[in-house]
Amino acid sequence: MQDLQRALSAGSSCTRMKRVPLALLLTVAAIAWLPSLHLFHVPDHEAIASRLAAGQIARPVPPAGTMRAVNPEWDFMRRTYVVLALANRALAHPTEHARSLAAIDAIVDSTLTLARDNGDEHFMLAYAKRGPFADPDAQSLFIDGEIVMMIAARDLVEPRAETRDEARVRARRIERAMRASPSLSGESYPDECWTFCNTTALAGLVLLDRASGSHDHAQLAKDWVAHAKTNLVEPRTGLLVSSYTWNGQVLDGPEGSSLWMSAHNLLVVDEDFARDQYERARRELGASFLGFGWAREWPAGTPQRADVDSGPIVPLLDASAGSSGLAILGASAFGDRRFRNELLASLELTGFREKTTGRHRASNDVGDAVVLYALSFGPLWDHARRPPDHAALVDVRGLR
Amino acid sequence: MKRPAVLFGFAALLFATHAAAGLAGWAEHTSAIAGMPTSPASFVLGPAFVLLHLVVVVLAPVLTIAAMLDALLVLRRQIERGQDERGRRGRERERVDAGRRCA
Numbered sequence: 001m002q003d004l005q006r007a008l009s010a011g012s013s014c015t016r017m018k019r020v021p022l023a024l025l026l027t028v029a030a031i032a033w034l035p036s037l038h039l040f041h042v043p044d045h046e047a048i049a050s051r052l053a054a055g056q057i058a059r060p061v062p063p064a065g066t067m068r069a070v071n072p073e074w075d076f077m078r079r080t081y082v083v084l085a086l087a088n089r090a091l092a093h094p095t096e097h098a099r100s101l102a103a104i105d106a107i108v109d110s111t112l113t114l115a116r117d118n119g120d121e122h123f124m125l126a127y128a129k130r131g132p133f134a135d136p137d138a139q140s141l142f143i144d145g146e147i148v149m150m151i152a153a154r155d156l157v158e159p160r161a162e163t164r165d166e167a168r169v170r171a172r173r174i175e176r177a178m179r180a181s182p183s184l185s186g187e188s189y190p191d192e193c194w195t196f197c198n199t200t201a202l203a204g205l206v207l208l209d210r211a212s213g214s215h216d217h218a219q220l221a222k223d224w225v226a227h228a229k230t231n232l233v234e235p236r237t238g239l240l241v242s243s244y245t246w247n248g249q250v251l252d253g254p255e256g257s258s259l260w261m262s263a264h265n266l267l268v269v270d271e272d273f274a275r276d277q278y279e280r281a282r283r284e285l286g287a288s289f290l291g292f293g294w295a296r297e298w299p300a301g302t303p304q305r306a307d308v309d310s311g312p313i314v315p316l317l318d319a320s321a322g323s324s325g326l327a328i329l330g331a332s333a334f335g336d337r338r339f340r341n342e343l344l345a346s347l348e349l350t351g352f353r354e355k356t357t358g359r360h361r362a363s364n365d366v367g368d369a370v371v372l373y374a375l376s377f378g379p380l381w382d383h384a385r386r387p388p389d390h391a392a393l394v395d396v397r398g399l400r
Numbered sequence: 401m402k403r404p405a406v407l408f409g410f411a412a413l414l415f416a417t418h419a420a421a422g423l424a425g426w427a428e429h430t431s432a433i434a435g436m437p438t439s440p441a442s443f444v445l446g447p448a449f450v451l452l453h454l455v456v457v458v459l460a461p462v463l464t465i466a467a468m469l470d471a472l473l474v475l476r477r478q479i480e481r482g483q484d485e486r487g488r489r490g491r492e493r494e495r496v497d498a499g500r501r502c503a
Contacts, residue, residue, distance in 0.1 A: 019403070019473075019474075020469075020470065020473060022403070022466075025466040025469055025470055026462060026463075026466050028465075028466070028469065029461075029462045029463070029464075029465035029466040029469065030462045032465055033458075033461045033462050033465055034458070034462075037457065037458070037461075066436055067436060070435045070436060071435070308435075311433070311434065311435070312433055321433065321434065349454075349457065350450060350453075350454075352427045352430050352449075352453075361427050361428055361430050361431055362430035362431060362433050362434060362446075362450070363431070363433075363434050364431065364434040364435070364436045367434055
């Protein structure tokens, strides 16, 4: 720097001045450019959400053959995130209300038909058939929980009689399975319980209660949280573990791809516990540099191994595609605008967004559905936490 | 002005390579990162495009700024060298004029 100042301040003696070293020039240029790089990666969030939503409304059930060949779960989870996103948009944008509901109904109907015709395994990884569930009467909580969540979200926007019984049957099944388990958790796969799925199921039940004006599942939610605080939290980080056996033996410790979604789910179940989990996850998994943000899949000190949930992990930074994508949802849900904008700046830098459709070339349909939901998040969860409107409830319960 | 031209040239080459890769559709291959390759080549072209993009976004502007700074410094040096030259000639002329007056 002194060389450069000397060079710049050299007056008539400049004829004797040496050239500024290249390394110094590059350093000064890097210092000027790199801190401002993120300013060139600030997308118009509402424009992206509108384009992604328009695509989903135009084709609510797109062909998913390629994605299913890699992971059938993605096909199912895309449906859940799109339904949640469109439910939010239906509440926030009256002009999109009818089209959003039509798309939601198409997705829910198609999902129920596929699950009925092909079994839950249609949306599950092949190891769903590796053996019987520890609870012989149980079905996958992954499927039941997200279907209840989808139907309940739709009902909170506007009640739909056609799917009411389906939701009730699955809700009863969830409650029975969770109550029957020593870990107070339902299995997603044989002898494999996931925090992601159990908190999704609980949030789905809370939404269903809210839509029907009951408190049928409030005690289950309270009991699960109490059990989780004692048995499902890793002592070192205080974070919820991601998977465990039916008996409660931990299989995998805290994982970003589970935690951000779980914390978001817990917002409608137990807000204090949810905020505690988000803040811990932010501290243990979140990272930012020069206006860009990312999230690790595993806390520091844990070997950073990539799997189907984490997606690829960037060496040195330990940035996980799966965890970073779901961290956008976490940051949106907890009003962490700074981290959300940093994560979106990273997505803009590395996602290769198509200007016309809003889809990210470096992602897939489930990734774009998560982004759409994260950018639309708010009205549905607010609605779920508001005291019920009794006039509407009379209608939902079919008493009118 | 050789070094600024080299820096500008290198930055331009990076931009041109990135543009060519974009036109060749390499960006579509980045779906391989999400486990959705469009062809077997995606496993090479996708990560290659991401790397190229990061290099262009991070390095090319740095090279361009460095080149501009360098060019400005060279220009300033040339202007001041010209001023020095004019001053030296002026002083020489004054010395010659003074000598003539003395003679």
